[in-house]
Amino acid sequence: MKDVVTELETALEYQQEDKDRSLDDNVESFVSHDDTNPRDPIGRYIHVNKEFTFTEVNSVRASASKVVCCHFSSDGKLLASGGLDKKVVLWYTDSLKPKTTLEEHSSLITDVRFSPSIPLLATSSFDKTVRVWDADNHGYSLRTFLGHSASVMSLDFHPNKDDLICSCDGDGEIRYWSINNGRCVRIFKSGAAQVRFQPCHGRFLAAAASNIVSIFDVETQICRHLLQGHTKPIYSVCWDPTGEYLASVSEDSVRVWSLMAGNEGECIHDLSFNGDKFHSCVFHPSYASILVIGCYQHLELWNMSENKTMTMSAHEGLIAGLAASTITGLVASASHDKIVKLWK
Known part of the structure; x- marks a missing residue:
């Protein structure tokens, strides 16, 4: 009960501070998608092959x-997690023991991303900042990017340009930042929920805003494609490891x-509402035809090639974030129940 009261007080505090902001800038709005769910944890059998298994291998109260x-x-080797307590924790994936805790943000953490090529970590927050950290020497952040006028909702590292990072805020502004010189190098509109560079x-x-995903040319910022078809706001997008396919998730x-x-x-491929409230997604790191979907309390494993699904009980709250490692074959789930789990 104490946690509930604390979280409610936090939400009310930020509502007062940002009362003239959009709902996307409201803490309670950001974390209130897990009201109820009627679905029972009984799914249709998913066919992949006889070797396929997907089980929980570790968990931690994060x-x-x-x-x-x-x-x-x-x-x-490392997993980063973040959320409402304003902290980012780095975990050793082999044991889920904490390596360190990063505590410079003054509001909830909305996104956390490791660089694909160098030992850097970036974090975004409702405090309207983006911070970049040395993942090996993490006493304090290396860079703090200021300039967003609304809560920063998401960020990502470019896969090939070590110096380039992207972020988007609740007012739909996208910014490119130079890590080396610490400056904003480009600003344009069209992202509010999440941004992800093609791996x-x-x-x-890919930039999700409302019920549309915009696909921008990174060099020119020209919108090459508008991916339309969702009728409700998109919560999450993810690329497959090849960069040839993109998944998008609405409720x-x-x-x-x-x-x-x-x-x-x-x-x-299109999977419609079947009782679960969809929220997050990640392509399975070992089976290209399977998309792992985070729902309220459940994980949905969708074999896209056969359009078959399997539902697994996973958490006691909304599964707000998912991640996958092609190196270890692990999938991580982060939930409103305050738990982080590893699956394989």
Whole structure:
């Protein structure tokens, strides 16, 4: 009960401070998608092959408050998690023992990302800042990027340009930052919920706002595709490791889009509401045809090639964040129940 009261007080405090902001800038709005869910943890059998298994291998109480995001380091040895308590914790994935806690943000953590190529970690927050940390020597942040006029909702590192980081805020502004010189190098509009660079190639940036995903050319900021079809706001987007496919998740729909030449921007798979409230997603690190979807209390494993699903009880609250490591084959889930779990 104490945690509930504390979280409510936090929400009311930020409502007062930002009462003239949009709902996207409201703490309670950001963490209130897990009211009820009628679904029983009984799913349809998912066919992959006889070797396929997906079981919980470890878990940890990661926070005193709701956890909303997580991400693996490029070598799979570390997992970062963050949420309502304003802290980011780095965990050793082999034991889920904490390595360190980063505590410079003054409001909830909305996103956390490791660089794919160098030992850096970036975090975004409702305090309107983006911070960059040395993942090995983490006494304090290396950079604090200021300039967003609304809560920063998401961020990402470019896969090939070590100096480039991107962030978006609740007012729909996207900013590119130079890590080396500490300055904003580009500003444009069209992202509010989440931004993700295309892995491997780094040619595109996917930006979710309302019920549309915009695909931007990273060099020119020209919008190459508008991915339309969701009827409700999109919570999460993720690329597959090849950068050829993008998944997008709203409360009642999951869509997978092709960005391959010849059918760029085409929706090739669509999973509609089946009782779960969808929220987060990640492609399975070992089975390309499987998308792992975070719901309220459950994980949904969707075999896209056969359009079959399996539902697994996983948490006591909304699964707000998912991450996958192709190095270890692990999937991580971060939940409003304050727990982080590892699956394989």
